[in-house]
Amino acid sequence: MLGGLDAEQREVASTLQGPMCVLAGAGTGKTRAITHRIAYGVHSGVYSPQRLLAVTFTARAAAEMRSRLRDLGVGNVQARTFHAAALRQLQFFWPQAVGGVLPNLLDHKAQMIAEAARRLRLSTDRASIRDLASEIEWAKVSMLTPANYLEKAQGRGTPGGFDLTAVARVFQSYEDVKTDRNVIDFEDVLLITVGILQEDPKVAATVREQYRHFVVDEYQDVSPLQQRLLELWLGGRDELCVVGDASQTIYSFTGASPKHLLGFKAQYPEATVVKLIRDYR
Numbered sequence: 001m002l003g004g005l006d007a008e009q010r011e012v013a014s015t016l017q018g019p020m021c022v023l024a025g026a027g028t029g030k031t032r033a034i035t036h037r038i039a040y041g042v043h044s045g046v047y048s049p050q051r052l053l054a055v056t057f058t059a060r061a062a063a064e065m066r067s068r069l070r071d072l073g074v075g076n077v078q079a080r081t082f083h084a085a086a087l088r089q090l091q092f093f094w095p096q097a098v099g100g101v102l103p104n105l106l107d108h109k110a111q112m113i114a115e116a117a118r119r120l121r122l123s124t125d126r127a128s129i130r131d132l133a134s135e136i137e138w139a140k141v142s143m144l145t146p147a148n149y150l151e152k153a154q155g156r157g158t159p160g161g162f163d164l165t166a167v168a169r170v171f172q173s174y175e176d177v178k179t180d181r182n183v184i185d186f187e188d189v190l191l192i193t194v195g196i197l198q199e200d201p202k203v204a205a206t207v208r209e210q211y212r213h214f215v216v217d218e219y220q221d222v223s224p225l226q227q228r229l230l231e232l233w234l235g236g237r238d239e240l241c242v243v244g245d246a247s248q249t250i251y252s253f254t255g256a257s258p259k260h261l262l263g264f265k266a267q268y269p270e271a272t273v274v275k276l277i278r279d280y281r
Helices: 007-014 030-043 059-071 082-097 110-119 126-141 146-152 164-181 186-199 201-210 224-234
Strands: 020-024 052-056 078-081 213-216 240-244 272-276
Touching (some): 007 030, 007 272, 052 059, 078 082, 110 126, 126 224, 186 201, 213 224
Parallel strands (some): 020 272, 052 078, 213 240
């Protein structure tokens, strides 16, 4: 299991307990290192495959990780995006935590935002709707509400050509439209899951019993909302391995920040930090 790894990759794969931060750029074999870490942990009996959750940011990356884990004989380990993992939990816990049927999931915001703007008698076009959608997404992953958006968004210019007061009104109108249509968007999936975990100790305890170890790839792209969800999953524990490269943050426009990666050692002073610097061939 460890024979084909270089020294740094082997350190990642063989250090199975406690917090770990892997600093790795493209071409350094980071996916190889963390999938071997998971597989080595399962095969050595340190990890239960059903109690480990590997999280990344795109469905494609999650599919690749699942494929690699299958090849390593641990295909029953879950590898999902943040949204997919949260949605699975929300679908399971909604009946007991909220009651009734989970609202439908909105695939695209454009139509709802256009209706929200029409309710306010604001003139929009395709470009302004796109910009408003991006701004509302940023606000929600930054855990802002229509009530505090204006205060917190100072300096963000004029999204969609509107001043921030107008954007706050569209934001509230958009939330009203969703309520009227009984739908939730992708950010709501995370927000509602966070809310349930914060407010329902039984649900939180069940999730933390289910998942004992976490691996997060591309950690430099975590948003404040995703970070909060991860903290609630952990519940104060430190069985967490994160992988990332601060210079490769690509979702900053949606609220992602490398600050959690850069501050990992400060948050977990006992963390093992490994730099993967060799090209993997």
